[in-house]
Amino acid sequence: MAQMTMIQAITDALRTELRNDENVLVFGEDVGVNGGVFRATEGLQKEFGEDRVFDTPLAESGIGGLAIGLSTQGFRPVPEIQFFGFVYEVIDSISGQAARWRYRTGNTFNAPITIRSPFGGGVFTPEMHADSLEGLMAQQPGLKVVIPSTPYDAKGLLISAIRDNDPVIFLEHMKLYRSFRQEVPEEEYTIPLGKADVKREGTDLTIVTYGAMVHDSIKAAEELEKEGHSVEVIDLRTVSPLDIETIIASVEKTNRAIVVQEAQKQAGIAANVVAEINDRAILSLEAPVLRVAAPDTVYPFAQAEPVWLPNHKDIVETAKKVLEF
């Protein structure tokens, strides 16, 4: 075991898979000799060579096409989109192409591509760096969308994502890259995609969340505990497909739930979680399922992040509404 930050765990997962499978290729803008703008690919080109870890011209769409073309030749591409706000440039390659690859060829081609990309607020980035756009991806049939919140989850989920024979979007929250360390096994291990994780057990209220909001939710749960409320925190880890079983089992136990996301209320995936709970566990509910989300404006100017981003106080407030309904 080693103490790792999430970014170190990600590098470790990439190194593991570059060693395990000669078809794994890592490429993107400045991921080679520079080691990535966040050092996620640090040292990988040196260890595996320019043929396996390489830079590209500055064009996200071209990177997407490159990944798809390489996949037809038996490679397992792990491209990087420098910031997920730039995904608009490559939406066709992701949603219009890779996601549909197996289906449109009647299962004769597949696209074993893992797209890594940082996102998320709280670090005062310039425009179009921090936007939460997982909701767009979650709406596209043919994709899986993974968002880890801890170093341990990041490594196991990334190894699973790379080994998956269909496209996976792997979104890395920038605020979580180096915010804390955790024990991470040095050997390889996997965490199944589509499986949530109960980060904190409780009996009075379920918080369903993902990304940086997992930590805010835990903090909120700790505060609520002081007031006598036992709160369960479910980290989705994969936002598409949802782990229905874990969500419903928890709601059936606690009878109350809220869904917490960093994205705007009209975006993200919270509405989907609410609908699934309503469909499957309405008779268990003592109160409506409420959402904590950002206002429906464009992502804030850097200085406005503190008043705009949802935080543990918003979570406590919404949790109380549901607990006192």
Place this chain on the structure above:
Amino acid sequence: MASKTKKAQFDAVKTLETIESKFEMVQILNEKGEIVKDATVPDMTDEQLEELMRRMVYTRILDQRSISLNRQGRLGFYAPTAGQEASQVASHFALEKEDFILPGYRDVPQIVWHGLPLYQAFLWSRGHFMGMQVPEGVNVLPPQIIIGAQIIQATGVALGFKKRNQKAVAITYTGDGGSSQGDFYEGINFAGAYGAPAIFIVQNNQFAISTPRELQTAGKTIAQKAVAAGIPGVLVDGMDPLAVYAAVKEARERAINGGGPTLIETMCYRYGPHTMAGDDPTRYRTSDEDSEWEKKDPLVRFRTYLEGKGIWNEEKENAVIEQAKEDIKEAIKQADAAPKQKVTDLISNMFEQLPHNLEEQYEIYKEKESK
């Protein structure tokens, strides 16, 4: 004192004119079926010449029958190909089996000649998943509907060949309108930066639906767009099978020997509408224009050329026509026999392992389908 006209210090206009003057149209066979003076005739045997003619005639019949089958409602989406036989078939003729084709939506003939069974091409037209279950060993993708996507993907395929040290090329096709897309530029530029063995063909058939080529760009040619990527660009007479074949052959040789990609513009014309989905070309082009291009018909000039060499005659041509009609009839029958698609088929083709939501929906539809 009268002011003199100031001579430009940086004569950018002259630079442009110099560049554009370098892209002259390469022709080997003129409209009369004669070898153009000083032209370099590609090295082809009589058998190869005859086979190329056979395929071009076959493809013309395929177009005529496809239009007619579409009108009868026995085919769905169809983008006519008549007029583009030299551009499509002769360019394909320069390829090897290991080469990988990324076609646009009009480029069905190329993937058929590369090994996709005709009945599957018909199933693709109708909208059936079995149409693009590409047989093992046939190196093609389904026709690409998103104009430009095939260009960036071709670069990935070509880079794959380079990484595997394979002596093969990725070839892809788009139209004149397609050369305005961002993906077109990104694709040729990536391929240039990586020295990837790719051949990019722009079939300039003068119109993108109703929009004339002049409205796509102020550039005098599309071939000169290669300059922006720093790769060779060639403009060929796309109604001349020998010129198209020679250009692709040369680009292929260069690519497999590490010389990187080439952009080829084929100057051609489609005689029919853009697609069979209600496009009416009389709204945007004149009959004079049509008849002008009909004189340039690739079949006419190639027929004259081969007859002059004594290796083609009416009897041979009729035999091809009969064969084509028979094959098409047979292929339509085979397409008719394909099982109807079920939702459970569509679900099964989404992922290697179905996620929870699809597993659940699979059961629901399986139940419905069993009733």
